[in-house]
Structure formats: structure tokens, C-alpha cells
Amino acid sequence: MKTKLLYHTNSFTYECSAKVVAVEGDEVALDATVFYPGGGGQMADRGMISWDNQRCQANVIAMNKRKDVVWHTLDCIPPVPGTEVVGSIDWDFRYQMMRTHTALHILCGTIWKEFGVQVTGGQMYPDRARMDFAMENLNKERIAYIEQKVNEAIEADYPIRVYTLPREKAFEIPDLVRTKINLLPRILQRFVLWKS
Numbered sequence: 464m465k466t467k468l469l470y471h472t473n474s475f476t477y478e479c480s481a482k483v484v485a486v487e488g489d490e491v492a493l494d495a496t497v498f499y500p501g502g503g504g505q506m507a508d509r510g511m512i513s514w515d516n517q518r519c520q521a522n523v524i525a526m527n528k529r530k531d532v533v534w535h536t537l538d539c540i541p542p543v544p545g546t547e548v549v550g551s552i553d554w555d556f557r558y559q560m561m562r563t564h565t566a567l568h569i570l571c572g573t574i575w576k577e578f579g580v581q582v583t584g585g586q587m588y589p590d591r592a593r594m595d596f597a598m599e600n601l602n603k604e605r606i607a608y609i610e611q612k613v614n615e616a617i618e619a620d621y622p623i624r625v626y627t628l629p630r631e632k633a634f635e636i637p638d639l640v641r642t643k644i645n646l647l648p649r650i651l652q653r654f655v656l657w658k659s
């Protein structure tokens with residue numbers, strides 16, 4: 464059993480048809496999903512699943528990814544396996560999340576490029592975020608300098624592309640891994656990379 468992760472190939476897809484492949488309690492597994500289950504600091508998507516020509520609707524209130532399957536927790540009795548459904552995410556929430564996430568990559572990319580300093584942790588919300596850096600001498604001038612460099616990068620309007628590469632390959636390119644290596648989960652088999 465495997466869920467096709469549509470959010471990995473096109474992050475602007477906000478809706479998809481899918482089939483229920485399994486049900487466990489109030490959780491539903493689909494053969495394909497646009498719902499990001501959370502991870503890498505980014506919060507899980509929320510949204511809705513409908514079936515029976517939209518006569519039935521349920522809110523997706525939590526997400527879980529176990530092995531290769533994405534589970535959607537519903538706020539009502541789930542449809543039975545085999546049911547064709549339409550899943551749609553809360554796009555405003557996701558889009559804010561995507562912008563914040565991209566902004567963080569610009570920030571840690573800038574700090575890496577300018578000071579060779581790695582990220583040690585962080586927390587992401589749709590409209591705000593925190594990032595930790597193992598950096599000394601973070602004085603006012605330095606903050607202003609970082610802000611200026613980040614704004615220059617945003618101004619440059621680089622395209623954002625998605626690459627997938629095996630874990631071992633990713634570790635061979637130190638510039639690509641700006642997170643402290645020990646923070647990456649061991650089970651992580653593949654990286655999806657947003658590279659500008």
C-alpha cells in the first residue's frame with residue numbers, strides 16, 4: 464500500500480481525486496493525496512474530503528504518514544474503502560506556509576553563504592517562524608546586513624525548482640545540506656530539494 468504524494472511534484476495542486484484504500488478508526492488512507500502530512504518544520508495541511516458527489520463532506524483535522532501511506536484524520540465517520548473522494552486543502556493556509564518555508568530557506572541560505580553557519584533548529588507557522596543558528600556575535604550591524612542580503616535575494620526573484628535525489632547523494636553535497644546533519648531523520652530515504 465502506497466500513497467502517491469502529489470505535493471512533491473507540484474506544490475500548487477490544491478485538489479485531487481483519489482480512492483480510499485484503507486480505513487482505521489477515524490483515519491482514511493488514500494491512493495493519492497495533495498495533503499502534506501507535516502515534517503521538515505512545516506505544519507500539516509488541513510482541508511476537506513468529499514465523496515458521493517459532494518453530498519458527504521468531512522474536515523481533515525490531522526495528518527499522519529506511516530511508512531508509505533498518508534492517513535487523513537476526519538471529523539466524522541470515514542467513507543468505506545473503494546470510495547472515490549475529492550481531497551482539497553486549505554489553500555490560504557498552505558500558500559502562507561509555502562511562502563514562510565521559502566523565506567526560511569532564503570534566510571538559512573544567506574547565512575550559510577555569508578558566514579558558513581548551519582541551522583540547528585526552528586519552528587514554522589503559516590505567518591511566522593523561528594530559526595536557530597550556531598552563530599556568535601549576532602549584533603545589530605550583522606542583523607541589518609543579513610536582512611539586506613535576504614532582501615536582495617528576494618529581489619533577484621530566483622526560480623524555485625524541485626529536485627529529488629537519494630539520501631547518499633545529498634550528503635555528498637555539503638552546500639545542499641544546511642541543516643545540522645544529525646537533525647535529519649535516519650529513515651529519510653530521499654530528499655526533496657527546493658533549489659533556487
Ligand SMILES: [Zn+2]
Binds near residue numbers: 503564568
Ligand atoms: Zn525546507
